Amino acid sequence: MRDTGMMEDPERGSGGGSDHADPHPDSGARASDAERERFCAMLERHFADGRLGEEEFSQRLERALHTRSLAELYALISDLPDLPAVEITPVTHGRIGHSFRWWRR
Secondary structure, eight states: OOOOSOOOBTTTBSTTOTTSOOSSTTTOSBOOHHHHHHHHHHHHHHHHTTSSOHHHHHHHHHHHHHOOBHHHHHHHTTTSOOOOSSOOOOOOTTOTTTTTGGGGO
């Protein structure tokens, strides 16, 4: 008896081997709530930067909130440029409100 360590999925057949056809070939991996929120934030940024009009932004946002797969989420932003990996914010060093305090003494 050979144990491959894979469980049988009743919807997809045995073990997830590549010889079994996916019942939903275009569906891809399922999107999580956190991934939907991340894509909505990206769409908001593109809207704020002027790459999307208000109507198109609303349509894409609505689709992003109701999509089931990652492939559908990526399709929503496929025609938009990549955003920077890190937001750059000015460093204040915690001196806001204290920089001119010396003259009040």
